[in-house]
Amino acid sequence: MAGPSQLTGADDPAPAGSSAAGRRRATILDVAAAAGVSRQTVTRAMNDMSGISAETKRRVMEAARELSYRPSRFGRGLVTGGARQLGLVVNDLRNPYSPELAAAVVRLAADEGWNVMLVDIGLASDADRLLASLREQADVVVGYLGEWSAGWGSGLATTPLIQLDAGETTEHAGVRLDPVAAIGDLVAHLVAMGVRCPVVLDASAPREPSARGAAMAAAFREHGVEAEVVHAASSSAEHASAVTAQVVRRAAPPDALLAFNDLMALGALSACRHAGLDVPRDIRVAGVDGLTIGTLVAPTLTTLAVDFDEVARHTLELAVALRDGDADVDRFRVVPHRLVLRESA
Amino acid sequence: MAGPSQLTGADDPAPAGSSAAGRRRATILDVAAAAGVSRQTVTRAMNDMSGISAETKRRVMEAARELSYRPSRFGRGLVTGGARQLGLVVNDLRNPYSPELAAAVVRLAADEGWNVMLVDIGLASDADRLLASLREQADVVVGYLGEWSAGWGSGLATTPLIQLDAGETTEHAGVRLDPVAAIGDLVAHLVAMGVRCPVVLDASAPREPSARGAAMAAAFREHGVEAEVVHAASSSAEHASAVTAQVVRRAAPPDALLAFNDLMALGALSACRHAGLDVPRDIRVAGVDGLTIGTLVAPTLTTLAVDFDEVARHTLELAVALRDGDADVDRFRVVPHRLVLRESA
DNA sequence: CTGAAAGCGCTTACAG
DNA sequence: CTGAAAGCGCTTACAG
Numbered sequence: 001m002a003g004p005s006q007l008t009g010a011d012d013p014a015p016a017g018s019s020a021a022g023r024r025r026a027t028i029l030d031v032a033a034a035a036g037v038s039r040q041t042v043t044r045a046m047n048d049m050s051g052i053s054a055e056t057k058r059r060v061m062e063a064a065r066e067l068s069y070r071p072s073r074f075g076r077g078l079v080t081g082g083a084r085q086l087g088l089v090v091n092d093l094r095n096p097y098s099p100e101l102a103a104a105v106v107r108l109a110a111d112e113g114w115n116v117m118l119v120d121i122g123l124a125s126d127a128d129r130l131l132a133s134l135r136e137q138a139d140v141v142v143g144y145l146g147e148w149s150a151g152w153g154s155g156l157a158t159t160p161l162i163q164l165d166a167g168e169t170t171e172h173a174g175v176r177l178d179p180v181a182a183i184g185d186l187v188a189h190l191v192a193m194g195v196r197c198p199v200v201l202d203a204s205a206p207r208e209p210s211a212r213g214a215a216m217a218a219a220f221r222e223h224g225v226e227a228e229v230v231h232a233a234s235s236s237a238e239h240a241s242a243v244t245a246q247v248v249r250r251a252a253p254p255d256a257l258l259a260f261n262d263l264m265a266l267g268a269l270s271a272c273r274h275a276g277l278d279v280p281r282d283i284r285v286a287g288v289d290g291l292t293i294g295t296l297v298a299p300t301l302t303t304l305a306v307d308f309d310e311v312a313r314h315t316l317e318l319a320v321a322l323r324d325g326d327a328d329v330d331r332f333r334v335v336p337h338r339l340v341l342r343e344s345a
Numbered sequence: 346m347a348g349p350s351q352l353t354g355a356d357d358p359a360p361a362g363s364s365a366a367g368r369r370r371a372t373i374l375d376v377a378a379a380a381g382v383s384r385q386t387v388t389r390a391m392n393d394m395s396g397i398s399a400e401t402k403r404r405v406m407e408a409a410r411e412l413s414y415r416p417s418r419f420g421r422g423l424v425t426g427g428a429r430q431l432g433l434v435v436n437d438l439r440n441p442y443s444p445e446l447a448a449a450v451v452r453l454a455a456d457e458g459w460n461v462m463l464v465d466i467g468l469a470s471d472a473d474r475l476l477a478s479l480r481e482q483a484d485v486v487v488g489y490l491g492e493w494s495a496g497w498g499s500g501l502a503t504t505p506l507i508q509l510d511a512g513e514t515t516e517h518a519g520v521r522l523d524p525v526a527a528i529g530d531l532v533a534h535l536v537a538m539g540v541r542c543p544v545v546l547d548a549s550a551p552r553e554p555s556a557r558g559a560a561m562a563a564a565f566r567e568h569g570v571e572a573e574v575v576h577a578a579s580s581s582a583e584h585a586s587a588v589t590a591q592v593v594r595r596a597a598p599p600d601a602l603l604a605f606n607d608l609m610a611l612g613a614l615s616a617c618r619h620a621g622l623d624v625p626r627d628i629r630v631a632g633v634d635g636l637t638i639g640t641l642v643a644p645t646l647t648t649l650a651v652d653f654d655e656v657a658r659h660t661l662e663l664a665v666a667l668r669d670g671d672a673d674v675d676r677f678r679v680v681p682h683r684l685v686l687r688e689s690a
Numbered sequence: 691c692t693g694a695a696a697g698c699g700c701t702t703a704c705a706g
Numbered sequence: 707c708t709g710a711a712a713g714c715g716c717t718t719a720c721a722g
Binding site: 047 | 714
């Protein structure tokens with residue numbers, strides 16, 4: 001069904017079956033015909049422009065409502081240019097890190113007149129299709145691409161990418177987080193408080209420590225303290241909790257636990273509580289990210305905080321520059337973590 | 346560089362300065378000209394279609410890269426129809442409720458082939474503009490519109506709306522959460538555990554209780570127990586904590602605290618801890634929402650959980666129906682809360 | 691106040 | 707394997 005559109009005139013193919021589901025979507029020409037006016041008169045009415053009589057406008061709006069007319073964003077965008085669109089890729093919205101980042105980006109983007117399309121690549125069943133759709137719709141894509149960033153450039157149409165997990169050697173623009181200085185501050189504090197047997201609670205599968213875990217161990221080494229690195233099966237609170245439970249049950253338990261991120265630190269805190277340990281008296285615990293949730297637990301969580309607003313600021317700045325093809329901008333930004341001492345360490 | 350596109354001819358207004366920033370974006374015709382082919386050959390190359398020689402394709406891609414060509418989503422969308430676009434409006438991404446909802450919606454939307462545009466109306470500096478932009482870009486808008494839902498229909502172009510905070514009398518489609526049965530379960534449990542002096546910790550300014558707070562008080566009344574309703578200045582953990590601190594300091598402190606939501610319950614828990622109270626021995630605490638974070642605190646939080654996947658399912662079903670103009674679908678859905686007993690009550 | 695024409699950038703048949 | 711034509715749905719000048 002949905003007969004061909006005659007366009008310039010003649011017999012409009014009558015909205016087929018009145019069963020709404022099978023009906024071709026009404027266009028500006030349908031409304032014009034129904035109201036007995038020209039298409040630009042419809043445009044005037046729909047866009048609240050001047051130069052149209054109240055009566056005509058009423059008739060047009062009436063016809064539009066009758067036909068459930070909605071202007072096509074493509075038709076309009078083609079001529080107006082349309083709003084800027086930012087694609088934001090996060091890892092897993094259920095890790096509070098993602099929404100705290102997203103909140104900052106979404107807010108600043110709105111202020112700058114960009115819309116934000118959100119993709120959760122961690123929860124996706126078909127990440128490839130999702131990313132393909134995103135790059136087709138967005139002017140610029142920003143976020144945690146992980147392994148997917150590799151094939152980005154090879155694609156057919158090249159949407160600019162801003163990597164948030166960028167290493168030093170990325171080919172794309174990027175905003176990198178640098179915890180090293182803050183780790184130094186934290187470790188100095190811990191050592192000053194008497195910590196001598198720290199454990200680094202690192203994330204995920206790869207047997208070798210993450211860059212972050214390695215930096216933690218290295219910082220202790222500079223103080224003549226050897227840190228043991230243990231790995232959780234994932235960076236979730238649950239897995240962190242499980243590993244912590246094992247570690248604190250040892251004959252010689254650690255006196256500090258540095259987690260890869262706040263979520264893992266919360267899992268560690270929970271395990272310590274269940275083991276009957278007092279934090280920070282028996283063992284000190286700290287995380288990384290600076291999540292708000294860390295202020296709601298007991299004891300409140302010491303952490304290395306990310307300045308999400310700063311990340312968002314760099315992101316939008318880069319997005320604007322990349323969209324405009326501005327080559328003069330510094331494509332690599334670094335935002336340092338900052339030590340936030342609370343009760344747990 | 347980037348010569349003007351001759352198109353139908355004559356003097357194209359020359360791309361201004363060669364400073365990239367001022368350059369008009371390249372079109373398919375520019376690429377075609379640069380590669381010495383027709384536009385449909387460019388289409389073939391860009392879209393990885395058959396019927397093009399390897400050498401030609403190479404030349405086209407080369408030219409495209411040279412000109413930083415990116416196909417216009419509007420031009421393409423106009424002819425292909427484009428992907429479905431869902432606008433998701435949340436209240437405040439920093440309340441963990443939002444991301445848990447968003448995670449469910451985003452995941453299901455992706456599975457169904459919809460893109461999601463995210464707007465945080467709570468953090469917005471200019472909600473009206475934001476919503477206007479959203480309704481222009483999205484096929485359907487879903488979320489917590491609050492007061493903004495009022496003027497929705499009066500707008501010029503009417504994008505279908507699915508209200509998530511819909512009362513009974515909404516003119517739009519909606520998915521409503523119904524806590525009443527679960528509140529009954531919770532209160533029965535509390536009374537059975539000996540609770541006689543409960544306090545309902547309600548949200549926000551209006552002096553009269555929220556529907557939810559009223560339902561809590563009513564449920565107690567059915568058991569012959571009178572509940573006092575107190576109001577926090579906002580539904581944040583901080584304000585809930587402040588009010589709780591006052592309440593528990595009384596001569597006759599309550600033996601149970603029912604919070605408007607989990608975030609407030611967490612604030613209450615925190616205040617109880619600081620007051621030296623043991624939860625649940627001295628006082629029982631419960632919230633509403635079923636947030637994951639409730640499993641990470643000590644004691645773990647008893648709550649009335651929302652089935653976010655169920656909400657997402659109804660949402661996508663409605664979105665599809667509204668976009669297709671399908672009138673035969675039930676436009677009002679109800680998802681009940683479910684009591685989840687954990688340690689705090 | 692209203693309308694006829696041109697054009698935005700792309701893809702889809704259809705010819706060669 | 708390649709190209710000329712038509713058309714997607716809208717807005718922006720320009721005439722009347």
